[in-house]
Amino acid sequence: MKRRRLLAFSLSIFMVASAIAGCSSSGLAGSDDPSPSNQSGSVTPSISELSNEVVDYSKNVTSDGKTFIRVGISADPGTFDPLVGSNSTGRQYALNPMAQHLLTSNFDMELFGELAKSWDKIDDFTYIIQIHDNITDSDGNHLTSADVVWCYEQAKESGIGQSKNISSIKALDDYNIEFILDVDTITIFQSVMRRINIVTKKAYEDSPNKMATTPVMTGPYVLKEYIPDSKIVVEKRDDYWKTNEAERCFTEYANADIIEFHVIKEPAQLAIALESGQIDMVYGLDTMNASRFMDGESPKEGFNRFISKTSSVILLFLNCSAQSVFKDNLALRQAILYSFDSQAIADGAYSGGAVPCKAFGSSILPDYLDEWESDDYDYYNYNVDKAKELVAQSGYKNDEVINIMVDSDSQRKMVAQILQNYLLAIDVKTEISSYDQTLFDTYADDPAKWDIRVDSGSSSDYLASMLDGRFNANKFTEGMYNESFAQDDKLQELVIAANDPKSFNSETVGALVSYLNEQAYAVGLVNLVLETVTTDVVEDIVLTFMPNILPSSCWFVWNKR
Amino acid sequence: MVKFIMRRLLWLIPVSMGVAVVIFSIMYFVPGDPVQIILGNDATPEVIAQLRNDLGLDDPYIIRLGRFLKDVFLRFNFGESYITHVSITKEMISRLPRTILIGFVSMMLTLVIGIPLGITAALQRNRIGDRISMIIAMFGVSMPGFWLALMLVVVFSVNLSWLPPYGIGGIEYYIMPCMANAVAGIAGMARQARSSMLEVIRSDYVVTARAKGLSNRSVILKHALPNALIPITAVAGSQLARIFGGSVVIENVFSIPGVGNYMVTAINNRDYPIVMSCVIFLAIIFSFVMLLVDIAFAYIDPRIKAQYMGEKNTNRRRRKQNV
Numbered sequence: 045m046k047r048r049r050l051l052a053f054s055l056s057i058f059m060v061a062s063a064i065a066g067c068s069s070s071g072l073a074g075s076d077d078p079s080p081s082n083q084s085g086s087v088t089p090s091i092s093e094l095s096n097e098v099v100d101y102s103k104n105v106t107s108d109g110k111t112f113i114r115v116g117i118s119a120d121p122g123t124f125d126p127l128v129g130s131n132s133t134g135r136q137y138a139l140n141p142m143a144q145h146l147l148t149s150n151f152d153m154e155l156f157g158e159l160a161k162s163w164d165k166i167d168d169f170t171y172i173i174q175i176h177d178n179i180t181d182s183d184g185n186h187l188t189s190a191d192v193v194w195c196y197e198q199a200k201e202s203g204i205g206q207s208k209n210i211s212s213i214k215a216l217d218d219y220n221i222e223f224i225l226d227v228d229t230i231t232i233f234q235s236v237m238r239r240i241n242i243v244t245k246k247a248y249e250d251s252p253n254k255m256a257t258t259p260v261m262t263g264p265y266v267l268k269e270y271i272p273d274s275k276i277v278v279e280k281r282d283d284y285w286k287t288n289e290a291e292r293c294f295t296e297y298a299n300a301d302i303i304e305f306h307v308i309k310e311p312a313q314l315a316i317a318l319e320s321g322q323i324d325m326v327y328g329l330d331t332m333n334a335s336r337f338m339d340g341e342s343p344k345e346g347f348n349r350f351i352s353k354t355s356s357v358i359l360l361f362l363n364c365s366a367q368s369v370f371k372d373n374l375a376l377r378q379a380i381l382y383s384f385d386s387q388a389i390a391d392g393a394y395s396g397g398a399v400p401c402k403a404f405g406s407s408i409l410p411d412y413l414d415e416w417e418s419d420d421y422d423y424y425n426y427n428v429d430k431a432k433e434l435v436a437q438s439g440y441k442n443d444e445v446i447n448i449m450v451d452s453d454s455q456r457k458m459v460a461q462i463l464q465n466y467l468l469a470i471d472v473k474t475e476i477s478s479y480d481q482t483l484f485d486t487y488a489d490d491p492a493k494w495d496i497r498v499d500s501g502s503s504s505d506y507l508a509s510m511l512d513g514r515f516n517a518n519k520f521t522e523g524m525y526n527e528s529f530a531q532d533d534k535l536q537e538l539v540i541a542a543n544d545p546k547s548f549n550s551e552t553v554g555a556l557v558s559y560l561n562e563q564a565y566a567v568g569l570v571n572l573v574l575e576t577v578t579t580d581v582v583e584d585i586v587l588t589f590m591p592n593i594l595p596s597s598c599w600f601v602w603n604k605r
Numbered sequence: 606m607v608k609f610i611m612r613r614l615l616w617l618i619p620v621s622m623g624v625a626v627v628i629f630s631i632m633y634f635v636p637g638d639p640v641q642i643i644l645g646n647d648a649t650p651e652v653i654a655q656l657r658n659d660l661g662l663d664d665p666y667i668i669r670l671g672r673f674l675k676d677v678f679l680r681f682n683f684g685e686s687y688i689t690h691v692s693i694t695k696e697m698i699s700r701l702p703r704t705i706l707i708g709f710v711s712m713m714l715t716l717v718i719g720i721p722l723g724i725t726a727a728l729q730r731n732r733i734g735d736r737i738s739m740i741i742a743m744f745g746v747s748m749p750g751f752w753l754a755l756m757l758v759v760v761f762s763v764n765l766s767w768l769p770p771y772g773i774g775g776i777e778y779y780i781m782p783c784m785a786n787a788v789a790g791i792a793g794m795a796r797q798a799r800s801s802m803l804e805v806i807r808s809d810y811v812v813t814a815r816a817k818g819l820s821n822r823s824v825i826l827k828h829a830l831p832n833a834l835i836p837i838t839a840v841a842g843s844q845l846a847r848i849f850g851g852s853v854v855i856e857n858v859f860s861i862p863g864v865g866n867y868m869v870t871a872i873n874n875r876d877y878p879i880v881m882s883c884v885i886f887l888a889i890i891f892s893f894v895m896l897l898v899d900i901a902f903a904y905i906d907p908r909i910k911a912q913y914m915g916e917k918n919t920n921r922r923r924r925k926q927n928v
Contacts, residue, residue, distance in 0.1 A: 120870070123689035129644045130688060203644050203652030256691045272696065273862035273870070274773055308771055308860045312755055316770050320762050482637035482875050521650070 099601045101581045104300075104324065110279075111602050112302035113581070115595045116314045116323040120273045120307045124259035126241035127195065127248070129204045133592065137305055138276050139241065140295070140588065141265035141596040142182075146173055146192065147237035148295050149589050151355075153410055153505055155234065156293035159187070159242055159262065161219075168228040168545075169211070173221045173237075180285045182266040185244040189215035194245045205239035206232060229512070230548045231505040238589070264298040265596060276305040278596075294586060297597040318347075318577060325578040327585075327593035330455070331397035334575040348578045350585045355406040355510075356502040356572040358389075358398070358459060362565060365491035365529035369444055377564035378424070379434035380496065384466040385426035390570045393458040397575065401568030403557050404514075405507035411553050412507055424567060431470045446474045449494035451484035459569065460498050489521075491529045498569075504589045508542040508553050511560070515539050528565040535559060606903065613896045617889065618678075624888040625677060625881065629670050632877045639687050639875040660687065673881070683882040688874050693882045697864065703773065704852050704863035710783040711848045712841075715790035720837060722791070723798025728825070730803060738795060745792025750851050754785035754858040771860040782859045786851050790844045797840045801833040808832070835906050842898035846891050 105111055119134030126143055146160040157163070162174045179187040193215050199207040211226045225232055247260035259267050264284045269277040280298045306323050308314045315333035317323045334349065343349045362370045362377050370377050386400035402416045402423045415421060446467070450460040460476045467474050477494065479487060487493040503510035513519065515526040516539045525531045538556040541547045560566065576585050576593060586597040640656050641648075657663050661672065676682045683693040726738035761781060762770035769778050805811060806829050814824045853865035860866075864883055871879035903910045 122686075122870075123691060125690060128688075128690070129648065130642075201652075203648035203656075208649050208652070253692075254690060256689055271773070271862060272691075272699075273866050274860060306772065306860070307862075309866075310755075310858050310860070313758065313771050313858065313860065316758055316763055320766065320770055322770060322772075480637075480873060482642060482873065485641060486637050 099580050101601050103321075104581050104600075104602075106302070110301035111600065112304060113300040113325065113595055113598075113600065114304045114306060114323040115593075116308050116317050116326040117305050118307075118309055118311070118314065118328075121276070122272075123254075123256040124267065124270075125254045125256050126243050126259065126261065127198045127202060127204070127254070129202055131205075131239075134307070136588070136590060136592045138278075139259075139261075140263075140592070140594055141278050141298075141303060142259055142261040142263040142267060143241040143243075144262045144296075145238050145240060145242060146175070147234070148293065149234055149238055149505075150294065151408060151410075151587075151589060151591070153231075153234065155237075156295070158293060158295060159192070160237070163237075165233070169225045171223045171225070171233060172216070173223065175219050175221070176285070177219050178285050179262055180283070181244050181247050181260050181262045182281055182283070183247055183250075183260045184283070185246050185260070187242070187244050187262060188218045189221045190218075191244045192221050192242055195242045196240060199240045206235040207240060210236060228545055229509070229543045230545050231509045231543075234505060264292075264296055265303065268302075273307055275307065278303050278305075294597055295588065295594060297586075299596060299598060299600055299603050303595050315577075318579070321579075325576060325582055325585075325593070325595065325598075327576045328574050329577050331395040331575065334397075334577050335395075337577045343577075346580050348580055348582055350576040350578070352574045352576065352585070352587060352591065353406065353408050354502065354572055354574050354591050355408055355504065356500060356574070357401055357404070357406050358456065358569040358572070359404070359499045359501050360463075360567050360569055361497040361499060361528050363491055363495050363497070363529055364565060367491045368495045368529075369440065369446060370495060373438050373440075374564060375434045376438035376440050379431045379438060379440075379470060380467065380472070381424035381564050381567055382427045382431035382434065383470045383472070384463055386569055387426075389459055389462050392462050393455050394570065394572070398570035398572050401571050403507065404560060404566065404568045405501075405503055405510050406571045409503055409505075409507045409510075411548075411550070413550055413554055413557075415554075416557075423561065424564075428469060435470050435472065440472065442471050442473050444473070446472060446495045447493075448474050448476045448496045448498065449484065449487060450476060450478050450498040452478055452480045453500075456498050456500065463496075463498070488527070489524060491524075497527075502590075504591075506548075506553075508548060508556065511556055512539055512543045514566070515560070516543070526565075530563070530565050532563065532565075535563070535565075606900075609903075610896070610900065613899065617892050617896075620892050621885055621889050622674065622678065625674060625885050626670065628881050628884040629673055630666075632880060633666055633669070635875070637875045639877060642874055643688055677882075677885065684878040686871070686879055687876050693879055696867065696879075697882065697886060700863050700867055703861055704849070704856070704865060706779060707782050707786060707852055707855065707861070707863065708845070708849050710779065711787040711790065711851075712845050714783060714787035715794050715844055715848070716841065718787075719791040719794025720798045723795040723800075724802050724825075724830070724833070726795065726799040727802035727806065735799075739799070742792040742795040742799075745788045746796070748788065750785055750789060751854050751858050753788055754781065754855060757781045757785055758858075771858075773861055778859075778861075782855045782861060785858075786848055786855045789851070790848055794837070794840065794844060798833070798837055801836045802829065805829045805833045831905060835902070838898060838901050838905060842895055845894045849887055849890065 101111070104113060115137070117134060117137045119132060121135040121138035122130065122132070124139065126139070144158045146158065147155050147163065148158055149155050155163070159175050159179055160173050161176050164172045166172060175187070175189060175192065181187065193213050196207060196210060196213050199205065200210060209225050209227050209232055211224045213224070214222050216222055223236065225236065241261070243255070243261055248255060251258055251260065257270055262285065264281055264286070265278040266281050267276070268279045269275065280301050284298070286292050286296060306317065308317055311330055311333060314326045315329060315336055318326050319336065337344050337347045337349060339345070362380065364370050390396070390398040390400055402421060403412065405412065407417065416423070448460050448464060450456050457476075457478055460478070464474045464476060474496070488497060488499070501510065501514070515535060517525045517536050520526060526535070538552070538559050542552040542556040578585070581601050582598055583601060583603075584599040586594045588594050640653050640660070640662065644653060644656060661669060676684060683697070685692050722738050722742070726735040729735040758770045758781065761768040768781055772778055811824060811829055814828045852863060853869055855861070856863040856866040857869055864886065868880060868883040871883070
């Protein structure tokens with residue numbers, strides 16, 4: 045009897061064990077060499093030292109000799125429809141190698157023609173664009189100015205990007221288009237030119253689902269496989285119309301024959317996939333996961349790490365509407381801004397993946413002034429005594445609880461928690477309300493929902509235009525004025541002056557930032573630094589103006605520059 | 606029995622309609638504007654208003670509800686995604702097999718491992734076998750699914766390189782998701798099986814069977830087990846619901862493009878048609894499972910079978926009396 049019971053128990057244990065052990069018999073399909081210990085390569089302290097190293101890239105070559113690169117991305121594009129408004133990260137990743145615009149630009153706002161051969165400014169509002177005469181999409185359809193006009197009309201109807209600022213657009217002939225814009229600001233032309241995807245009308249109308257799953261575009265790559273929420277495979281086009289490689293701009297390189305995008309939504313899984321050799325590169329890996337690929341100061345053997353300063357910034361807005369304690373209380377607003385140490389926020393919430401902000405935007409923006417980087421420049425440098433003094437002056441009673449609103453991003457929530465502790469030190473009571481991104485965006489426009497808002501922002505062009513988007517009252521519904529709900533005519537004048545091409549200069553931008561600081565409506569907390577970790581087949585990375593990585597234009601060990 | 610099944614199948618209609626009304630109402634009252642997500646921050650108020658009108662979001666609650674119910678239950682059309690304009694029915698059909706595969710295998714593991722583990726624990730009551738089984742079960746119940754999933758990945762993908770850490774492909778891609786999804790169920794099932802078996806083996810009829818000199822194997826398999834299975838079957842139904850619910854997390858961790866993954870993305874994007882379709886779909890699956898559980902009850906428990914048969918006989922008697 046006892047023996048049978050023992051046998052029964054052993055059988056149960058065996059079943060559990062066999063279920064686990066069963067895993068061992070399975071091979072690892074789709075992975076050429078998953079073991080980190082088998083990955084060849086050398087320690088690469090800097091990119092320049094890489095050039096002489098011999099890296100074995102046989103694991104990135106298919107049986108028919110094509111090179112491929114596998115990129116881990118955190119979001120699916122959802123749709124390849126080029127004419128929808130969504131500009132999500134997943135869409136940018138997937139569309140960049142295939143879609144083209146009239147123009148594109150780099151971080152310094154230098155313009156490059158993609159479909160456009162030349163572009164001329166006729167007057168303050170009128171532009172003539174000439175497109176190449178040999179553009180064809182991956183189905184062989186010839187693209188003319190009529191297609192460009194049609195795409196812009198569709199974009200305008202759908203309210204995509206800055207297309208709303210186009211007064212009229214017409215085809216002058218098969219390859220020349222006239223744009224008349226309704227405003228003249230420093231960035232309007234770039235914004236209109238580089239955001240709208242251009243496809244042929246025929247291909248779009250022939251598509252059964254508006255190209256949602258079957259894009260036909262003019263870029264150097266064509267879609268080969270798409271499994272929603274899992275995988276996107278694009279392959280270099282043999283019939284790409286820009287045959288002269290010297291004519292191609294930085295977004296049009298095709299440095300790998302095949303690019304596979306693997307959709308991995310869990311950040312830890314992105315790092316694991318890279319570590320186990322399932323993918324070759326991850327852009328924007330958080331600092332904690334990126335540190336797994338470091339061996340002291342250098343990247344681990346077989347991996348490279350690229351650090352990019354970006355225009356992304358974490359912002360703090362103070363609600364100056366009648367529904368908040370900050371209304372007409374400059375002392376209290378300033379007290380809040382003096383109460384915290386941005387360096388501690390960068391270290392605590394971003395583990396070094398950020399640097400303290402010295403203005404409202406990032407230091408990589410072309411109109412960022414050098415003087416802001418000076419040690420003498422007081423951008424609400426941490427001063428708890430001054431903050432306490434200002435609180436006393438403000439008349440704030442600590443029975444009034446201040447609401448800090450933040451979205452569901454874990455790092456921004458940590459920023460809010462650190463901030464809460466700093467405010468406690470100056471006897472300001474706060475509570476944190478955290479919402480998912482959609483609800484957060486909805487409540488951002490509601491002055492009753494928050495007093496302090498921790499938000500993120502970035503600019504793909506100038507600091508002045510970033511401030512324009514956040515503080516130009518003309519861009520908000522009546523009564524909202526700007527993102528701080530502050531009714532301030534002087535601020536409005538300064539925003540307009542800094543964004544007018546005729547008066548845009550370091551003085552007007554400096555005056556705007558200076559006034560914003562004086563009034564303590566909002567501040568930049570930290571500038572984010574993005575980490576790209578790759579296997580050693582990647583020698584250099586290329587980013588778009590957004591910024592986002594452009595894997596097709598990155599440099600790999602098999603490329604000759 | 607056939608009449609019972611037919612009646613239960615007919616009940617599916619009001620149940621799924623009820624679920625549809627509830628989920629529609631919840632989504633209607635949840636703050637957050639899908640139009641803002643579709644158009645982004647640059648859209649003008651006119652364009653926003655136009656799109657709201659095009660999507661019918663300006664219509665009163667009752668009209669939108671009526672339109673939704675008509676599309677789903679009369680036209681069997683779940684519509685298309687607000688954001689991507691892709692047909693939801695088509696997308697669900699392509700994703701469904703993966704979710705069902707994970708759910709089915711997880712359920713099988715739950716039954717095949719959980720029940721023997723619990724029964725063994727009961728037979729070994731208060732001895733080392735019982736204690737080990739219950740410690741394993743306690744671990745299983747306590748571990749969050751996503752944590753276990755990541756631990757499995759670290760062990761089997763990173764350290765041992767036996768299994769792929771994410772994605773879809775051959776059967777090896779589903780081993781870790783199924784294990785991670787099943788462990789809590791196995792633990793729950795083992796605990797339920799143990800307590801049911803303990804209750805049964807103390808019953809008079811089991812004592813009588815032993816007194817008659819039947820072998821232990823015969824007593825357990827023929828007398829105790831069938832009776833212990835009744836509460837286990839009830840738990841199995843709810844475990845399956847838990848497993849399908851858990852697929853939402855598991856599919857996200859392992860990047861499996863299934864229905865759960867689809868639903869999470871849609872919730873974040875306020876893509877109402879997708880969320881509502883997924884919930885209705887899961888409710889229908891759950892209703893079917895509950896029907897199967899009830900049918901299984903009839904086969905396991907003669908009293909329930911007798912009830913169905915008794916109902917049939919009572920009806921016959923009434924008809925005869927009327928004649």
